Each structure stands twice: as C-alpha cells, then as structure tokens.
C-alpha cells in the first residue's frame with residue numbers, strides 16, 4: 001500500500017513545549033534549554049493499522065491572542081496539534097483564540113485537531129485542570145491529551161490519534177471497528 005503524506009502543524013503560545021514535543025516524537029530526546037522557534041519542519045515515517053504515513057511536522061513560532069493566523073498554515077495542512085501548558089492559564093486562552101482563527105481562516109466547521117495539555121510533570125504548578133482541558137476539546141469535538149515532553153508521556157499518541165482524526169475527516173473510518181480502512 002502506498003505511503004500517505006500528511007502535513008501537521010503544531011501551534012500554541014510561546015514556550016509551551018511545541019518544539020520539545022516534536023523533537024521527542026521525531027528524535028526520541030528531550031532538550032532542557034529554551035530556544036524560541038521561528039519555524040522548523042520535521043519528517044517522520046510511521047505505520048498505523050498496516051498503513052504507512054510520511055509525516056511532515058511543522059513546528060511553528062509561538063503565537064498570542066493578538067497574532068494574525070499565519071495564512072501558510074491554513075492550506076495544505078491536514079491536521080493541527082494545539083498545545084498549551086497545564087501551568088499557564090495564558091497559554092490555555094491562547095489556544096482558544098488560535099482555534100477560532102483557524103475556523104475563520106479555513107471557513108470550515110470542523111478541522112482535525114488534538115488539544116494537548118503539556119508539562120504534566122510540573123503538576124505542583126498546575127493551573128488548568130484536566131476537566132477544563134477535556135471540556136474545551138469536547139466543545140471542539142476534538143481529541144484531548146495531557147502529555148509531558150520531558151517524561152515522554154503520551155507524546156506519540158498525539159500524532160497517532162491525529163492521523164486517525166484526519167482519516168475520519170476523509171471518511172476513511174469504519175465506524176463499527178473504529179479502525180481506519182487502509
């Protein structure tokens with residue numbers, strides 16, 4: 001079966017761990033230092049349900065509520081990872097604003113999205129509860145995950161569930177088995 005090419009954009013406020021999640025998934029390592037991203041593209045091959053995927057991950061620059069949604073991420077992108085940090089209320093508000101702009105710019109009612117609450121290892125500094133994250137994802141009809149790029153907790157799940165959401169949006173999922181038809 002030919003490999004499917006999928007482009008995914010990782011977006012969110014500054015310093016929430018977008019690069020760390022991408023690097024952990026692609027290279028299997030965690031970098032403690034902080035180096036703000038302008039834009040980075042990673043590629044990775046992965047296989048799910050006997051289907052090979054060639055993933056292009058675009059690690060984007062941190063946005064805030066006032067940023068204009070970069071138009072290059074509204075075309076050619078199959079799905080989005082919207083990341084906040086569970087230690088930052090500001091970053092939670094920023095993902096809401098990015099999501100609204102995303103719907104506006106694409107003109108769609110539903111876009112494949114995984115909402116990610118990162119930095120679960122910093123649970124003593126948590127300001128956003130799991131319930132708040134889940135509620136927001138439910139409103140969006142999106143998948144919700146909490147992760148730690150540092151501890152490599154649930155990181156690969158992000159990309160696997162997003163690929164499944166993209167298959168669903170393409171109508172390629174057998175609802176009974178909940179398995180992508182490959």
Ligand SMILES: Nc1nc2c(ncn2[C@@H]2O[C@H](COP(=O)(O)OP(=O)(O)OP(=O)(O)O)[C@@H](O)[C@H]2O)c(=O)[nH]1
Nearest residue numbers: 015016017018019020032036037062119148149150
């Ligand atoms: N404790 C902890 N720190 C993390 C985690 N993920 C990222 N960090 C740290 O948070 C800081 C920012 O991480 P980045 O991955 O650069 O964040 P970013 O969202 O790509 O940042 P921008 O490029 O500015 O948008 C770095 O010091 C990381 O080491 C995590 O899961 N746990």
